[in-house]
Amino acid sequence: xxxxxxxxxxxxxxxxxxxxxxxxxxxxxxxxxxxxxxxxxxxxxxxxxxxxxxxxxxxxxxxxxxxxxxxxxxxxxxxxxxxxxxxxxxxxxxxxxxxxxxxxxxxxxxxxxxxxxxxxxxxxxxxxxxxxxxxxxxxxxxxxxxxxxxxxxxxxxxxxxxxxxxxxxxxxxxxxxxxxxxxxxxxxxxxxxxxxxxxxxxxxxxxxxxxxxxxxxxxxx
Amino acid sequence: xxxxxxxxxxxxxxxxxxxxxxxxxxxxxxxxxxxxxxxxxxxxxxxxxxxxxxxxxxxxxxxxxxxxxxxxxxxxxxxxxxxxxxxxxxxxxxxxxxxxxxxxxxxxxxxxxxxxxxxxxxxxxxxxxxxxxxxxxxxxxxxxxxxxxxxxxxxxxxxxxxxxxxxxxxxxxxxxxxxxxxxxxxxxxxxxxxxxxxxxxxxxxxxxxxxxxxxxxxxxxxxxxxxxxxxxxxxxxxxxxxxxxxxxxxxxxxxxxx
Ligand SMILES: Nc1ncnc2c1ncn2[C@@H]1O[C@H](COP(=O)(O)OP(=O)(O)OP(=O)(O)O)[C@@H](O)[C@H]1O
Ligand SMILES: [Mg+2]
Numbered sequence: 307x308x309x310x311x312x313x314x315x316x317x318x319x320x321x322x323x324x325x326x327x328x329x330x331x332x333x334x335x336x337x338x339x340x341x342x343x344x345x346x347x348x349x350x351x352x353x354x355x356x357x358x359x360x361x362x363x364x365x366x367x368x369x370x371x372x373x374x375x376x377x378x379x380x381x382x383x384x385x386x387x388x389x390x391x392x393x394x395x396x397x398x399x400x401x402x403x404x405x406x407x408x409x410x411x412x413x414x415x416x417x418x419x420x421x422x423x424x425x426x427x428x429x430x431x432x433x434x435x436x437x438x439x440x441x442x443x444x445x446x447x448x449x450x451x452x453x454x455x456x457x458x459x460x461x462x463x464x465x466x467x468x469x470x471x472x473x474x475x476x477x478x479x480x481x482x483x484x485x486x487x488x489x490x491x492x493x494x495x496x497x498x499x500x501x502x503x504x505x506x507x508x509x510x511x512x513x514x515x516x517x518x519x520x521x522x523x524x525x526x527x
Numbered sequence: 528x529x530x531x532x533x534x535x536x537x538x539x540x541x542x543x544x545x546x547x548x549x550x551x552x553x554x555x556x557x558x559x560x561x562x563x564x565x566x567x568x569x570x571x572x573x574x575x576x577x578x579x580x581x582x583x584x585x586x587x588x589x590x591x592x593x594x595x596x597x598x599x600x601x602x603x604x605x606x607x608x609x610x611x612x613x614x615x616x617x618x619x620x621x622x623x624x625x626x627x628x629x630x631x632x633x634x635x636x637x638x639x640x641x642x643x644x645x646x647x648x649x650x651x652x653x654x655x656x657x658x659x660x661x662x663x664x665x666x667x668x669x670x671x672x673x674x675x676x677x678x679x680x681x682x683x684x685x686x687x688x689x690x691x692x693x694x695x696x697x698x699x700x701x702x703x704x705x706x707x708x709x710x711x712x713x714x715x716x717x718x719x720x721x722x723x724x725x726x727x728x729x730x731x732x733x734x735x736x737x738x739x740x741x742x743x744x745x746x747x748x749x750x751x752x753x754x755x756x757x758x759x760x761x762x763x764x765x766x767x768x769x770x771x772x773x774x775x776x777x778x779x780x781x782x783x784x785x
Contacts, residue, residue, distance in 0.1 A: 428628035431583050432642040433618040433694065442641060446632050525631050525676055 311494050317485045324481030325502060331398050331477065332464045338399070339406025339463065340456065344445070346407055347414030361411070368408035373466050377401045381473040398470045402463060410452075410459050417452040418444065450525065457514045461507050468503070478502060533597060534558040535698065535729055536582070541591035543577055544606075551577045553753035555591070559698075564724055565731045566744035566761070570776060573751045575733040576625075579700045582731065584617040586610075595619070596697065618646065621691030622700040625707055627683040629675040635662065635686050636671040643693050654693070661689045665719055681712030685719050692723075699723065699730040706735065717743075737780060741765055749773045 314321070349361035368376065380401035385392050392400070421444050429439045449456075471480035482499035486492045536559040543552040551574040559565055567575050580586045582593065584601065587610040592602040600616040603609065629638050639658035643649040662668050665685045675683055684704050691699060701720060705713040717739050723730070724743050734740055740747065740761065747764035749757040749772075757764050757773045768774045 424624065424626055424628045425630070427580075427583075427585055427624065428630070430585055430617075431620075431622040431624075432690070433614070433646045434642060435646070438641075438645040442645065443630055447630070450632055525674055 307493070309494055310491070311498065313489050313491050313494060314485070314498055317481075320481050320485065321478065321499075321502070324476060324478040327476055328464070328467055328478040329506075331395070331402065331470065331475075332460070332467050334399050335402040335406050335463060335467070336460050338403040340410050342403060342407030343410025343412075344414050344448070346411035347418055347448075348440075350411065350415050351418055365408045365411050368405055369412075373401075373405050374469050374472060376405055377469055377473055380404075394470075394473075394475045397473070398467075398475050402467060402470070405466070406459065406463050409462070410456060413452050413455040413459060414448055416455075417448040420451055421447045450522065454514045454518045454522070457510060457517065461510045464507055464510075465503065533561075534594075535561045535563070535596060536731075537594045538582075539592050539594075541578075541581065541593065542589040542606075543574075543581055543586060544589055551753055552581070552588075555750075555753070555755060557748065557755060557758075559729065559731065562727050562729055562745075564729065564743055564745045566740045566747045567731060567733045567750055568735070568740060568747060568764075568776070568780075569750040569756075574753050575750055576702050578750065579622065579702045579731065579733060582698075583620060583622045583700055584612045584614070618694065619697040620700065621694060621696030621698070622702070623684065623687045623691055623704045625703040627675065627680065627687060627707075629683055629686055629690070631675050634672050634674055635667065635678070638675070638686060639690050639693050642690070646694070658689070658693060661692060662686075664722075665689055666715075679712060680708045681715045684708065684716045688716075688719055688723075697729065699728055701730060701732045701734070703733050703735065705739070735780065737765065737777075749776065751776070 346361050346365060349357050350365070352358050352361075377398075381392075381397045384397070384400070425443060425447065426439070429443055434443070467477060468479035470477050471483060474480070478499060482495055486495040489495065536557070538555055538557040541552050541555040542550075544550040555578065557565075567578065569575055577586065581588055581601065588601060588603045589606045590603050590608075593600045595616045596619075598613070598616055599611075600613050602611050629635075630641070633641065636655060636658050639661065640649075640651065640654040643654040643657070644651055659668065659671060662671055665688070667682060667685055667689070670678060670682060670686070675686070678686065687704075688699075704720075705716050708716065713736070717736070720730075720732070720739075721743060730743075732740075732743060744761040744765075747759065747761045748755055749764055749768070749770070751772055757768055757770045759769075763769070764773060765777060768777055
């Protein structure tokens with residue numbers, strides 16, 4: 307077998323478009339998913355048992371089922387139930403946001419727990435209203451402490467996003483598969499696609515170590 | 528009763544337990560006059576921290592009541608009733624804890640201005656000016672932009688005191704604020720509190736440091752088993768206690784100290 311990577315040159319543009327879809331989808335779902343995750347993390351520590359219950363059912367459900375079935379469900383079942391057409395991107399965003407929300411809510415729950423009673427006591431002793439406690443103390447502390455794990459969550463999402471190719475979204479994985487089928491050169495094409503994923507994910511995982519060492523140690527949080 | 532001798536704080540029949548089995552405060556009655564500096568001493572687990580936490584409005588109570596400046600502050604009709612805390616009154620009380628509770632993600636000066644700006648709506652510039660002046664007074668002028676992790680324990684506690692003072696409290700609570708410090712850092716924190724005492728700041732202090740207790744107290748309360756065992760001027764309670772349990776405790780603590 308001889309390898310010929312030059313076949314890929316013709317598909318630069320297609321690959322770039324696919325990568326752009328992957329990155330766009332990932333970024334949108336990181337922002338929405340982390341916001342959802344923070345709220346759900348808060349809800350899981352709420353005094354109200356019903357709020358806690360709903361939040362944990364959601365989290366357990368999404369952690370306990372394959373992402374692929376979640377994607378299929380959102381792509382094929384949700385439009386039937388809602389009776390509306392959803393664009394590919396919209397379905398992908400909904401599915402991966404729900405997945406990301408469930409994963410990061412666990413991250414936030416742990417970091418919220420680490421904002422201990424002592425910080426809360428200080429907030430009350432200073433007379434800070436609940437809104438200020440959350441926005442100026444709990445949120446920044448929880449986010450800072452969650453940053454290393456959140457970064458890993460983001461890397462996971464970036465990789466998991468390849469699953470949307472299974473429902474026909476033209477992301478990097480989907481484009482790669484297509485090129486591979488059309489050129490009958492799976493080794494070259496799929497290797498390059500894997501390397502593209504790796505080239506983005508690897509620096510991010512290194513960043514986790516960096517952040518842990520520098521920022522968090524300086525603030526001792 | 529004239530207003531001069533009207534109590535600043537009146538604690539009546541205060542009961543507090545943690546869960547059904549741990550009864551900590553079993554009917555405390557304490558009155559504190561304006562300008563008094565009350566030092567609370569007693570054996571470990573006797574409920575000193577709990578008393579201060581209740582006064583700060585951090586804990587539910589089973590029954591009893593606390594008034595502040597003649598106004599109802601905390602009350603509860605019984606173990607199953609809700610604890611009512613007047614948050615407006617609570618704002619006139621400041622507290623410093625044993626463990627440093629500075630916000631680690633905020634610089635020293637940001638720690639100081641957060642509450643005045645957010646609670647009282649003070650302008651940032653004015654709060655910053657007051658904060659800087661307070662830090663200078665406590666010998667921390669150069670640390671305004673440092674983060675808590677960059678400070679020594681003694682510096683952190685002085686910042687914590689300054690942070691509480693930013694809200695112009697009418698009563699300060701100190702719960703073993705020097706216990707977690709290296710011995711050589713204790714004095715700088717105690718000096719700051721003595722400085723406040725000179726300005727007639729009413730305070731309630733829990734400490735195991737007998738030198739500090741003698742020097743700061745205008746009155747000493749010995750608290751054990753959830754009740755007040757002895758209550759009087761420092762010369763009496765620390766020097767010539769009337770109660771056997773007080774004497775035993777003082778002997779033991781002094782013995783360890785020497
Ligand atoms: N949050 C809590 N939950 C359950 N029990 C508690 C809690 N806080 C304190 N206690 C218990 O209440 C009792 C009184 O505690 P407290 O901290 O008030 O004592 P203290 O007089 O301050 O002691 P020390 O000198 O050791 O600080 C102790 O037996 C303690 O174990
Ligand atoms: Mg204590």
